[in-house]
Amino acid sequence: MKSCSSRKRWRLAKNVTIKNRRNQLVFTSVTFLFLAVTLLWPLANLFTTTLADVSISDLKETFARSSLQKAVRLTFIQAAFSTIAALAIGLPVAHVTTRYKFWGCTALRSITVVPFVIPTLVAAVAIRSTFDFFGVDDVNPLFAIVAAHVFMSIAIVTKIVGGFWATLHPALDEAAQLLGATPWRRFVRLQLRLLRPAIAAAATVIFLFSMTSFGVIRLLGRNSRTLETEIYRYAIARTDFETAGILALLQVVLVAVLAYVAARLQRRISTPRHQTVTHTKQKIMTWRQRIYVLAVCVSVVVTVIVPMAALVEKSLRVGEQFGLANYRRLSQPNDLLNVTPLDTLLKSLLFAAAATLLATAVAGIAVAAIRHHGSAARILETLVFLPLGVSSVALGFGYLVTFTFAEFRSSPWVLPLSHALLGLPLVAAAALPALRSINPTLLWSATTLGASPTRIVSSIVWPLTRQAFFAGALFAAAVSLGEFGAASFLSRSDTSLTAPLAIYRLSSQPGDVLRGQAMALSVTLAAIVGLLSYVAEKMRSARTASIF
Amino acid sequence: MKKSLWLGFLVLLAACGSSTSETGADGDKTSTSGKSTANEDQTVRLITHDSFDMDPQVWETFTDESGITVEVIKGGDAGELVSKSILTKDNPEADVLFGIDNSFLQRGLDNELFVSYESPTLADVPQTLQLDAEQNRVTPIDFGDVCVNYWKDALPEGKAPQSLEDLAKPAFASTFVTQNPETSSPGFAFLLATISHFGEDGWQDYWKNLKTNGVEVSTGWEDAYYGEFLAGGEGDKALVTSYASSPAAEVLFAEEPLTQAPTGVLDDTCFRQIEFAGILQGTEKTEAAQQLVDFMLSEPFQQEIPLKMFVSPANSKATIPAEFSDHAVSIDEPLVLDPETIEANRDKWTQQWNEIVFQ
Numbered sequence: 001m002k003s004c005s006s007r008k009r010w011r012l013a014k015n016v017t018i019k020n021r022r023n024q025l026v027f028t029s030v031t032f033l034f035l036a037v038t039l040l041w042p043l044a045n046l047f048t049t050t051l052a053d054v055s056i057s058d059l060k061e062t063f064a065r066s067s068l069q070k071a072v073r074l075t076f077i078q079a080a081f082s083t084i085a086a087l088a089i090g091l092p093v094a095h096v097t098t099r100y101k102f103w104g105c106t107a108l109r110s111i112t113v114v115p116f117v118i119p120t121l122v123a124a125v126a127i128r129s130t131f132d133f134f135g136v137d138d139v140n141p142l143f144a145i146v147a148a149h150v151f152m153s154i155a156i157v158t159k160i161v162g163g164f165w166a167t168l169h170p171a172l173d174e175a176a177q178l179l180g181a182t183p184w185r186r187f188v189r190l191q192l193r194l195l196r197p198a199i200a201a202a203a204t205v206i207f208l209f210s211m212t213s214f215g216v217i218r219l220l221g222r223n224s225r226t227l228e229t230e231i232y233r234y235a236i237a238r239t240d241f242e243t244a245g246i247l248a249l250l251q252v253v254l255v256a257v258l259a260y261v262a263a264r265l266q267r268r269i270s271t272p273r274h275q276t277v278t279h280t281k282q283k284i285m286t287w288r289q290r291i292y293v294l295a296v297c298v299s300v301v302v303t304v305i306v307p308m309a310a311l312v313e314k315s316l317r318v319g320e321q322f323g324l325a326n327y328r329r330l331s332q333p334n335d336l337l338n339v340t341p342l343d344t345l346l347k348s349l350l351f352a353a354a355a356t357l358l359a360t361a362v363a364g365i366a367v368a369a370i371r372h373h374g375s376a377a378r379i380l381e382t383l384v385f386l387p388l389g390v391s392s393v394a395l396g397f398g399y400l401v402t403f404t405f406a407e408f409r410s411s412p413w414v415l416p417l418s419h420a421l422l423g424l425p426l427v428a429a430a431a432l433p434a435l436r437s438i439n440p441t442l443l444w445s446a447t448t449l450g451a452s453p454t455r456i457v458s459s460i461v462w463p464l465t466r467q468a469f470f471a472g473a474l475f476a477a478a479v480s481l482g483e484f485g486a487a488s489f490l491s492r493s494d495t496s497l498t499a500p501l502a503i504y505r506l507s508s509q510p511g512d513v514l515r516g517q518a519m520a521l522s523v524t525l526a527a528i529v530g531l532l533s534y535v536a537e538k539m540r541s542a543r544t545a546s547i548f
Numbered sequence: 549m550k551k552s553l554w555l556g557f558l559v560l561l562a563a564c565g566s567s568t569s570e571t572g573a574d575g576d577k578t579s580t581s582g583k584s585t586a587n588e589d590q591t592v593r594l595i596t597h598d599s600f601d602m603d604p605q606v607w608e609t610f611t612d613e614s615g616i617t618v619e620v621i622k623g624g625d626a627g628e629l630v631s632k633s634i635l636t637k638d639n640p641e642a643d644v645l646f647g648i649d650n651s652f653l654q655r656g657l658d659n660e661l662f663v664s665y666e667s668p669t670l671a672d673v674p675q676t677l678q679l680d681a682e683q684n685r686v687t688p689i690d691f692g693d694v695c696v697n698y699w700k701d702a703l704p705e706g707k708a709p710q711s712l713e714d715l716a717k718p719a720f721a722s723t724f725v726t727q728n729p730e731t732s733s734p735g736f737a738f739l740l741a742t743i744s745h746f747g748e749d750g751w752q753d754y755w756k757n758l759k760t761n762g763v764e765v766s767t768g769w770e771d772a773y774y775g776e777f778l779a780g781g782e783g784d785k786a787l788v789t790s791y792a793s794s795p796a797a798e799v800l801f802a803e804e805p806l807t808q809a810p811t812g813v814l815d816d817t818c819f820r821q822i823e824f825a826g827i828l829q830g831t832e833k834t835e836a837a838q839q840l841v842d843f844m845l846s847e848p849f850q851q852e853i854p855l856k857m858f859v860s861p862a863n864s865k866a867t868i869p870a871e872f873s874d875h876a877v878s879i880d881e882p883l884v885l886d887p888e889t890i891e892a893n894r895d896k897w898t899q900q901w902n903e904i905v906f907q
Contacts, residue, residue, distance in 0.1 A: 049635075121770060128775060128782060218767045223728055223906060236627045237730045238895060239634055239655060317781075319803035335801075335855070336601055397635055404639045407593075410621050491595060491632065491641055494620035501598070501622075507770045508599055509858065510779060510794045510811075511801020 019453075027369035028380060034362050035383050038421040042398030043252065043390065049401055050245030062246045068230065072250075075226040078142060078217075079210035082149035086206050087199065089150060089299055090157025096296045097158065098165040100289070101281040108297065109162060110534040112304055113155040113474060117482040117529040119500040120215025121507060122311065122522040123148060127220060129310035130302075144220040149213060151307055153206045154300075159471040160205070160430050164198035165191075167434065167464065169273070196269040197433035204262040205429045208255060208389035227251050231391045248394035255389030256382060263381040267373075270436035308526065315519035319512070326516035330524065334517070336509060337502055341521045344502040348481050348525070351498065354416035355480035359423030360473045366424065367431045381432075385425045387485075396489025412496035416480065418487045423476025430472030434465040470536050478529050499525055592836045595621045595642035595828075597629050601856045602849070610843045616836050626652065626733050633828070634659045643831040644840050646689060650679060650822045651736055653686065654891030662686055662826035665838050669845040672863045677822050679887055686824035687841050690850075692859035693792040693818035693879045694737035696724070697811045699778040702786035711816045712745050715758060715787065722762035724787040725776035730898050732768045733821075738789045739901060740890065741819035744883040748893075755904045765905055779811070792818060793858040796875035800855070813877040820882035823859065 062068065090112075097109040115123060127148045131139050139147075168191065176186045192199075212228050225233070227247060235244035284290055318325040330341045337344070363384075370381045387395075399418065403409040438461065446456050479485075483500040492501070499521055506518035600622065607618050621642055623629040630652045633645055637659060648656050656662065662685040670678065670687065677688040696715065698708045702723075709715055715724050727735025743751045764785060766772040774780030777788035779798070795809030825844055827837045843849055850866035853859060854876070860868070 124771065125775065125782070132782065218731065219771055223765065223767070233730055236631045237898070239631050241635060314781075325803075338601065338604055397632070400632060400636050400641070401639075404636075407641070410641055489624065489628065491621045491623040494622060504770075505598060507774065509801065510773060510790070510797040512803040513801040515774065515780065516803070 024369060024372055027365045028376060031362060031366040031369055031380060031384065034424075035386075035421075038417055039383075039387055039390070039395070042395060042402040045402045046394060046398035047245060047249060050241040051249065054242060054246065058242070059246060062243055063250075067225070068247070071225045071227055071230045074142075074224060075211055075228070078145050078149070078213075078224075078226065079207050081142070081146045082153070082210040083203050083206045085146050086150045086153050086157055087203060089303055090154045090202070091161060091199075092292075092296045093154070093300055094158045094162035094165055096293050098162050099281060100293055101283050102293060104297075105281075106537045107534065108300055109158050110537050111308075111530055112158045112300065113478060113533040114308060114526045114530045115151045115304060116153070116155050116475065116478040117525055118152075118311075118522055119482060119503050120148075120219060120484075121504060122518070123152060123307075124216065124219035125314070126307035126311050127151060129314075130307045133306060133310065141220065141222040141224050144222075145213075145216055145224065147303075148216040148220050149206070149210045151303055152216070153209055154303060156205050156209075156426075156429075156475070157202045159474070160202045160433070160468075161195060161198045163430065163467050163471045164433050164437075165195060166467070167437075168194055172273075194271070194273060197266055197271075197436060200262065200266055200269060201429040201433050204259070204385060205388060205426065208258070208385065208425075211255065212251075212389055212391060214392060227254075228391055228393075232393050235393050235397065244393070248391045251389070251391050251394075252386070256386060259385040259389065260378070260382040262385065263378050266381070266432065266436075267378070270433065272439040272441075273437055311519060311523055311526070315516065315523045317516065326520035327524070329513070329517055330520055334506075336514065337497065337505060339497060341499070341502055341506075341517055344497050344499045345521065345524065345528075347496060348483075348499040349528070351412075351416045351419065351496075352477045352480035355419035355423055356473050356477040358416060358420035359476040360427050360469060362420065363424050363427035363431060363472060364469070367428055367435050370428070370432065371435050381428075384428050387421045388425045392485045393489055395486035399486060399490055410491040410493055412493055414490060415487055415492075415496065415498070418485065418490065419480035419483070420476070422479050422485045423472075426475035426479065427469065427472030430468045430475070431465055434468035435461070438464055470539075474529075474533055474536055477532065481525055481529060589615055590833060590836045591617045591619055592644065592833055592840050593619045593621060593642035594644045594646060594840065595623050595629065595633070595640075596645070597626050597647040598622050598624060599857060600647060603852055603856065606849055606852055609848055610840075614836075614839050614843070616839060618840060630656055633661055637661065637829065640828040640830050643828060643833050643837040644825060645828055646823070646825040646844065648686065648824050648826065649733070650820070650824075650887050651733070651740065651890055653679060653824065654887040656826070657685060657887075658891065661829060663829055663831075663834070665827050665841060667838070667842050667845055669842055669863065672865045673845070674862075674864060677862050679822065679824075686826040687845060688822050688862040689825050689844050690853050690857065690859040690862055691820060691822045693820050693877075693882050694734045694741070694789065695792045695818040695877070695879070696726075696738075696814040697777075697788050697790040697794050698814065699786045700810055700812055702778060708812065709787070709814060711814070712742060712754070715763075715817075716754060716761050718761065720761065720787065722764075723785055724758070724761075725764040725766055725772045725783070725785040726789040727769060727772050728765050728767055729901060732766075732772075734769050734789050734791070735765075736898075737819040737821055738817075739897065740885050741817060741883045743897065744819065744885045752900060752904060755901065759905055763905075787814075791858065792879055793854075793860075793872070793876040795877065796854075796872050797858055799875045800871055809875045813879075815877065815879060818879045818882045820879070820884055821859075822862075 093109070093112065097105050118126065127144065172190060173186060176190050214228050214232065217224055217226050217229050227250070231244050231247045231251065234240045234247065284293055315326050316322045316324070333340055366380065366384050370377050370384065399409050399414065403414060408414055442460055443456060446460060451459070481499070483498060503518045503521050506514045506521070600620070611617050623632050623641070626647055626649060629645070629647055633640065633656070645661070657680065664683050664685050665687070666684040667687050673688055675681070677691055679688070680686050709720055714720060726738050729736035729739040742754055746754050764776055766776055769790070772788055773790060774782065776783035776785045778784065778786060792813050795811045795813065798809045798811055799806045825841050827834065827841065831837050845863055847863065847866050850861035850863040851868070853861045854868055854872035
């Protein structure tokens, strides 16, 4: 009797394992299929077209160019500085907004996302105005680049690390306090240690993002050259596809190595732990805390709010006065665009909705596959982060030579697809640390108690990762609304004019009216993302449930 | 349970998302060509740069006349447009390309992008614009001039420079912003203006003088005009490389009605840009493509060009609206260079320019 039941249980366990394996295979295949279609196939196609006649000596000759070595060096230097600066400014913001209760706290965190959506052309204007505001003349180009990258990517830190921070259970900290650890020691040895996976994920995203940054380098770098701008220069100004192809391949290899190292690191530092989804904020009690919170607020004001305010000011300027005329004109037909700027905004929102759903869905499947051990999962994780670091020119041109069937390459639907490709790593970066820190005993206990896999997902996994998924989805939406990456190098049907394109078009002709509308449209775009971000934060604070 | 359903729903959506994307292209096509019920019922694809705009009603007149529907595709800036077309030469994105200018023309011709077509309307186009008159692989559609503009309040009558030479004089130290010729089409045009004026051996010294005189180099037109030039309220430069038509745009899109443009043009600094249309090699709709080129050269299309794209129509019979002709400066003797010389020296010149300006 006894042996029978244990055999039964063994069989049950075996069934579960088989089922897990099967699910794992399905998840891996779906993710891989998505990446194969949207990333690998176009890139492979492009490289076979452009690099067909390249010999080893060509490679040697290209790599020996001092201009290229200089560009590679600057690529890494600016990306490293940008990452460090964004972390240095973003971490205290993440800390303050998750640990302290004060007026405007949610708004403070929400607003950091806003610059993410601003088209680089306009972001550059904001940064320049900020330098003017503080009376800084003749800015060092590297400093300007780093400042712009911090402005645009500080949200990655505040959202990914902040969201993770909120789930650290206060009991740990309280225990440490009880045992006599000083606040500094508690912060360094406990909090920071536990936060490592989220910090690493944020750092990876910012580093790759800065590596392939294009508009910022061009507009603020005073003719500085990075790998990405060199690829553009060879492909466009010189129509030297061979050299451009070699550089793009070099970039892919470098990014893949980086992403692989990051994936390994992630695995090493992720530890399951006690988690909470309750709010663990404390009131500001001491003067010390008050000064600290105030200092952090000032840093956000300087890096995010002042640049944004400069744009708002420009959008409100009507001739010599201030008014709402530019905003009213958004709903009026425009001489230049054939449609109203509002139409382009609606189109952008539609594409963003599609891209966000697709990115979040694929990311959900991807992280389910990646969280397992083994080399397949590690390679998949590397691939998932690859889109962030692949040259936009290369990928856009890859689409051009690949999606020729039924002219899909210039159909409006290729846009959400290419946006989703960029959204995928952002959602994954937010969700993975959260997923990995779920205590497995929690899942085992649930299984032993007879919970079905769907029940486990809905009652344990989802509540503990929901916040991270929402943060990631917000980034995916912002990326789509701001149209970075390959999409900017695709050809567009005239009927799919989106808001960022309209902003560029309106800025490409002299005239105050056009300029005013471009600014008003940018601010509206930013306001939409700010609002979305605020609502998401509020929804989170409304939830109270605790899991140990 | 509800939540697991929600997750399942997401997965489903992903599946739907990718399958609808695949069919999207066809669906779109039928909807646009569905309009033309006339005799031919054809769709012709026109690929052009981002600054192209045309009144939809003008396209409708064409469709009514010919039964051909035009689908406009924007392919980035002028440089991107040419690069893309060369890359996709074997499987072009469109039937007709519009927007290749004289600075890129030879590159397009060398890569055999176009098939010859001699439009009957070419008779109304001045000979000086027909740069491929022997084979007519491209058809001139419009022209404009890239010129140094000045802010009138900062440089009142008599104080403004008159020539390229003046720009290098101490009186105009640190007042001029132009664009990088490798990243900007007007920037390249200005470099060509200096090469045309000072000759192949003289322009380098001129640029060295410009550099000593504090010339500012920006990446693109937008950051030069709005970031560095006085127009945007941010910059402090009184001189900028822009277009002969920029004063007209300043008036037309002014916040309050203006009788006079706030900017002026230095007539002797202008380089002529001519934009062409060409029928792309590999099209199966040659006849419809030819009709489109004819239409783009016809008066209904040509007279819309000035206020839509701020350049002048190539067809000399086209009427030019007063809003444009009152404020856009017409240049009688612009600086020129032939496309073959430009293409043969392009990389060398930009390389030398880089060494002078950035080293």
